[in-house]
Amino acid sequence: MTNATTQLAESVRDVAWIGDTRSLAVGGADGEVRVLSPTATSAGPRSDGAGHEWEVRHSLPRDLTPAVSRLAADIHGRLAIGSDCGTVRIVDPTWNWTEYRTREPISSLVWLRTFDPHASGARLAIAAGHDVHVIDAHGRTLISETYRRGSVTCLEWLHPNTLATGGHGGVTFIGLNGPATGPAPQHEPIPDLLSPGVVLSMHLDQHGNRLTVADLRGEVRITDLRTGDELSVDGLGDRARGACWWAGGQLLAIAADDELSIWRSCPDDLEPEPIVLGPIPGPSAGPVATHLGHRLAVGDQNGVVWIIEKARPHVPVPVASVDAEITTVAWSPDDSLLAIGAANGQLLLVPTHARA
Amino acid sequence: MQACTSEPADGRLPVTLLTGDPGADTARVAAQVLGADPDAVVVVPGFTPEELLGTGCQVIEIDPEVADLEEGCSCCRVRFDLITVLHRLAARRHRVRRVVVQLDSDADAATAVQTMLGDSDLRRRCALDAVVHVVDVAASLSMLPAGHHPTHTSAEALALADHVVLNGANGLSAAAMGEVRRSLRHRAPQAALAASPHAATHAIDSPHRAWSLPATERRLLSAHDTHLAEGGNSVVRWMTLGLPGALDPDRLQDWIHDLNHQSGPDLLKVEAVFAVDDEPTRWVALGVRSTLELADGTPWKGHTRSSSIRLVGRGLDPVAVRDRLVDCLVV
Numbered sequence: 001m002t003n004a005t006t007q008l009a010e011s012v013r014d015v016a017w018i019g020d021t022r023s024l025a026v027g028g029a030d031g032e033v034r035v036l037s038p039t040a041t042s043a044g045p046r047s048d049g050a051g052h053e054w055e056v057r058h059s060l061p062r063d064l065t066p067a068v069s070r071l072a073a074d075i076h077g078r079l080a081i082g083s084d085c086g087t088v089r090i091v092d093p094t095w096n097w098t099e100y101r102t103r104e105p106i107s108s109l110v111w112l113r114t115f116d117p118h119a120s121g122a123r124l125a126i127a128a129g130h131d132v133h134v135i136d137a138h139g140r141t142l143i144s145e146t147y148r149r150g151s152v153t154c155l156e157w158l159h160p161n162t163l164a165t166g167g168h169g170g171v172t173f174i175g176l177n178g179p180a181t182g183p184a185p186q187h188e189p190i191p192d193l194l195s196p197g198v199v200l201s202m203h204l205d206q207h208g209n210r211l212t213v214a215d216l217r218g219e220v221r222i223t224d225l226r227t228g229d230e231l232s233v234d235g236l237g238d239r240a241r242g243a244c245w246w247a248g249g250q251l252l253a254i255a256a257d258d259e260l261s262i263w264r265s266c267p268d269d270l271e272p273e274p275i276v277l278g279p280i281p282g283p284s285a286g287p288v289a290t291h292l293g294h295r296l297a298v299g300d301q302n303g304v305v306w307i308i309e310k311a312r313p314h315v316p317v318p319v320a321s322v323d324a325e326i327t328t329v330a331w332s333p334d335d336s337l338l339a340i341g342a343a344n345g346q347l348l349l350v351p352t353h354a355r356a
Numbered sequence: 357m358q359a360c361t362s363e364p365a366d367g368r369l370p371v372t373l374l375t376g377d378p379g380a381d382t383a384r385v386a387a388q389v390l391g392a393d394p395d396a397v398v399v400v401p402g403f404t405p406e407e408l409l410g411t412g413c414q415v416i417e418i419d420p421e422v423a424d425l426e427e428g429c430s431c432c433r434v435r436f437d438l439i440t441v442l443h444r445l446a447a448r449r450h451r452v453r454r455v456v457v458q459l460d461s462d463a464d465a466a467t468a469v470q471t472m473l474g475d476s477d478l479r480r481r482c483a484l485d486a487v488v489h490v491v492d493v494a495a496s497l498s499m500l501p502a503g504h505h506p507t508h509t510s511a512e513a514l515a516l517a518d519h520v521v522l523n524g525a526n527g528l529s530a531a532a533m534g535e536v537r538r539s540l541r542h543r544a545p546q547a548a549l550a551a552s553p554h555a556a557t558h559a560i561d562s563p564h565r566a567w568s569l570p571a572t573e574r575r576l577l578s579a580h581d582t583h584l585a586e587g588g589n590s591v592v593r594w595m596t597l598g599l600p601g602a603l604d605p606d607r608l609q610d611w612i613h614d615l616n617h618q619s620g621p622d623l624l625k626v627e628a629v630f631a632v633d634d635e636p637t638r639w640v641a642l643g644v645r646s647t648l649e650l651a652d653g654t655p656w657k658g659h660t661r662s663s664s665i666r667l668v669g670r671g672l673d674p675v676a677v678r679d680r681l682v683d684c685l686v687v
Contacts, residue, residue, distance in 0.1 A: 011447040029448035067448055084444055105444065129419070150421050151436065168423055168436060198423045198436050216436070217425045238476055257476050301480065327447075343447070 005054050005349045008032055012341025013068045015330045019077035019093070022332060023057070024339055026347045027068030033060040033081055036347075054349060058095055072109040072124070078137055080124055082106030088126055090139060098139040104129025108155045123176075125163050127152035132165050134176060143176060156202040156211070158225065164211065166199030171213055193223060193230070205245035206293065212252065214240035220254050222272070231271060233263065246289035246296050247310040251275075253296055255283040260298055262313045276314050280306050285326040290335040295352065297338050299326025305340050307352060320350045368483040369446045370565070371455045373468055375513035376490035378461040383407040385490045385521055386458055389557050395453035399441055401460045414452075416441060420463060429621075432646070433464075434471040439478050446481035455482075465513035466624050466644055473567070474647035484567040489517035489547070493536055494524040511591040514540075515624055515668045516644075517547045518566040525551060542587050545594070546575070546666070572642045573653045576629045576664040586674045592624065595674035599663045599681060602633040607684040612641070612648065614680070620646035622670040629653060631661035633686045 008028035016025045023037040035058040060081070070082035077093035086102040088109065108127035122137035130151055134143040150168025158164055163174045171193040197217040204211050211223045220233040220240050238257035245252050252263040252272050260280040263272035285299035296308040298316070303324050306316040324344035331338055340348040374389075376382030383405035390396040390413050397414045404415045418437045426432040438457065445452050459468055465487065472484040491514070514520065520540060525533060537549060565571055579596065586595040608630060615623070623645050630639040638653035667677065 010451075013447060030451075067444070069444070105440075107440070150423070151419075151440070168421060197425060216423060216434070216439075241477075 006034060006036060006056065006347045008034070008345035008347070010345055011343045012327050012345060012347055014071040015328050015339045015341050015347065016071035016073040016079065017330060017332050017339070018073040018079055019075055019333075022334075022337070023077075024054075024332075024347075024349070025071050025073060025079050025081075026339075026341060027071045027081060028345060029067050031060075031066050031068060031083070033068060033071075034058070035079070060089075069106045070109040072111050074111040074122060074124075075113065076122070078111075078122065080109050080111065082109045082126065082128075086128055088124070088135075088139075090124070090137060092137075100126070100133070100135050100139040100141075102126060102128035102131060102133060104131065104151075107151070107153050110155045110157060112157045112160055123157075123160070125155045125157065127155050127165065127167070132163070132174065134163065134174075143174065145174060147172060150198070153199060154201050156204050158204060158208065158211070164202055164204075166202045166213060168198050170195035171199055171202065171211075191228070193221070195219070195221070200240065201242040203243050203245060205249045207249055210245065210249070212243040212245065214243045214254065216240075218256060222252075233272065241283070242287060244287040244289050244296065246287075246293045248293055251296075251310065251313060253287040253289075253298070253308075255287055255298065258282065260287065262308070280316055285341075286329045288329050288331060290331050291333065292335060295335070297329045297331065299329050299340060299342075301325045303342060305329060305338070305348075305350070307338075319352065320348050322346050322348065366483070368479075368481060369442070369452060369455060370485045371442065371457060371472065371482050372485050373465065373472075373487045374456050374458045374490070375463070375465045375487065375510070375517070376459075376461055377492050377510045380461070380490040380492035380523055381407070382458055382461070382490045385523055386456055387411045387413070389488075390456060393453065395451060397445055397452050397455045399438075399455060399457045401458065401463070416445075420460065422464075422467060433467045434475060435468050438468060438471050439475055442478060442482045454485075459513070462509050464509060465516050469516060469567070469625075469644045470647050473642075473644060473649065483565055486518040486566040487513070487516050488519045488521060489514050489544075490521045490523050491536075491540065492524050493522045493528060493533075508591050511543075511589065512624055512670075514544050514547075515588070515592040515594065517544055519550055520544060520547045521550050521552070543589055543592070543594075545587065567642065569640045569642055569649065569651050569653070572627045573629055573638065573640045576627060576666065579664065579666075584674055584678050586672075588668075588672075592668060592670060593672040593674070594666065594668045595672055595677065596666045597664070597674070597678055597681070599665075599678075599685070600660070601663075601685045602631050602661045603663060603681075603684045604686050605632050605635070608632060608639075611680055611684050612650070615677075616646045616648060619669060619672075622672075623667065624670070625666075625668040627667075628665040629663060630665075631656075631663045 010028050010030040013029050014027050025035050027033045034056045036054045037057050039053050039055050066083040066085035069084050072080045079091045081089045084105045086104050088100045089097050091097040106128050110125045112123035124135050126133040130147050132145050152165050152167035154166040156164045161176045165172050197215040199213050199215050201214045213221045216239050218240050223230045240256050242255045254261050260283045262276040264275045265272035282301035283298050284301045287296050287298045289296050294310045299305045303322040304318050305320040307319050308316045322342045324342045327343050328341040338350045338352050384407040386398050387407045399416045401420050408415050421437040422433050423436040584597050588594050626643040628641040632639050637655045640653035641650045
């Protein structure tokens with residue numbers, strides 16, 4: 001078993017690395033949110049294993065926040081905390097916060113990744129029950145729409161003016177007006193991607209061309225946003241909980257309930273072919289790729305966290321283990337640390353640079 | 357096959373489904389059953405009913421949301437809202453001891469059960485303890501003896517129930533109550549009848565899960581059915597069958613396959629203990645619609661081999677089911 005960096009009273013629901021710093025937020029099912037950062041180069045019980053001692057810098061006590069459902073941090077150090085009671089709290093780097101209320105539990109929180117340092121450029125997309133909201137950093141509503149087909153489970157920014165919303169019945173694209181802080185759309189408006197199932201996750205490849213949608217029925221569909229061409233990945237036995245493009249868009253990892261599989265594809269080609277089926281049984285967190293896309297992290301139901309190198313996709317390497325299901329994994333901004341949350345409330349920090 | 361010889365203390369979150377006839381005051385029964393248990397969570401459709409306000413229980417409001425796993429296939433439906441909310445509750449176990457999910461009177465109880473049994477991720481975290489159905493005795497008295505039921509959905513929920521709570525029975529004569537009980541016995545012989553919510557509390561608190569393979573085996577072995585019996589009403593029929601002898605495993609697998617594919621959408625519950633030729637243990641099956649779990653049960657240890665099945669469904673043809681299963685016997 002790997003030593004815990006910090007211990008929450010209940011299951012870790014989500015973690016988020018804040019800005020481009022090495023500060024980490026962790027939120028629990030008991031409502032507690034802690035922000036940790038490294039203090040000195042000394043080894044101790046809360047060490048990350050690379051000689052850094054980590055300590056809790058800020059903490060939101062449990063009585064202030066209902067069960068945390070999602071955390072999201074933008075590159076300017078703002079942390080968004082979503083709760084099971086429908087509140088979203090945006091905490092700025094000076095630990096002041098503003099609150100936005102919705103009617104339903106928060107199922108997804110995604111900041112638009114923008115390099116505009118001013119708050120006016122910030123956009124936070126929120127999925128809550130049947131509703132989708134887009135707000136700015138001050139909690140002002142830019143968009144509030146009801147998703148007609150059922151609940152919304154996941155969100156993905158395609159570019160600053162288009163938000164993909166996935167949920168019951170497929171994927172719907174929402175266009176935003178107002179100041180564009182990024183490039184203009186490169187394609188015609190995309191028709192809805194209809195599906196009889198419930199979309200559980202979406203992932204856009206790093207080129208912004210292929211949108212991969214995983215659903216409750218175990219189906220994974222890849223859509224080329226430039227042409228509208230669509231392809232289904234078959235052969236997954238159980239519900240598909242997540243998919244992730246990595247290795248520069250050459251590899252696609254798909255996590256179903258029963259196993260992880262890895263597929264190879266050219267960046268400009270839709271059709272992937274399986275290269276590794278079932279190297280990790282029962283994935284429960286991830287897959288998440290490093291920012292450079294060389295490695296993939298996956299946590300499983302037995303409490304083991306695996307890393308898969310781009311050069312050796314057939315050989316997953318266990319890097320940590322706890323005695324509870326892994327609930328979340330997240331790479332640090334410099335890809336040197338992997339934050340791991342578990343159902344027993346443990347948060348681990350594992351250095352991974354030595355394993356490259 | 358995976359063995360099911362014991363009921364593991366697996367730490368999963370226990371869930372009770374609470375259904376009811378229209379106007380049966382199901383929320384009040386939920387409040388009475390749970391008392392002021394701060395570690396109990398009631399999941400209700402729509403807004404929190406008055407009866408649950410101020411009870412001390414945690415109440416979660418949901419919008420029922422049905423999703424198709426296969427387009428247009430009625431037996432491949434799941435309640436996505438239950439998957440979502442139970443997943444969240446299972447993550448905060450220290451403040452949740454048990455969950456009662458109240459279904460609308462027009463909700464499809466079989467879909468809710470199928471979600472609990474069929475979704476593998478949910479099954480790892482939560483276990484279906486029991487289905488409890490509330491009957492408003494006074495309001496339904498005129499319909500019950502004639503074999504009618506207020507709605508099709510509540511008739512199906514009754515057929516799935518492990519416990520039936522007779523609500524609003526105060527003031528009824530013993531003869532009237534006896535008539536109601538006989539009528540319910542005819543339509544839901546598997547269910548334990550509780551004359552009050554408090555009586556149901558003890559049954560619900562039982563450590564044995566009604567919807568588990570060991571419990572299924574215990575129920576069928578204690579029934580000692582040796583012949584074909586059937587009952588129900590125009591909406592839902594049930595049948596039990598005891599069949600001495602050993603079954604050919606290949607032909608039995610074909611029978612199960614045909615049953616699922618031909619009658620899957622209409623099957624509300626399947627319970628079976630199969631005596632399979634040359635197998636040292638019983639085979640135990642439990643399912644709803646086309647979701648069926650099959651595992652090894654207890655060893656035979658010299659007992660005379662005999663199979664027992666119990667089916668509940670729409671449009672059941674008990675004689676055809678029996679004849680088809682008789683064809684599976686090893687001669």
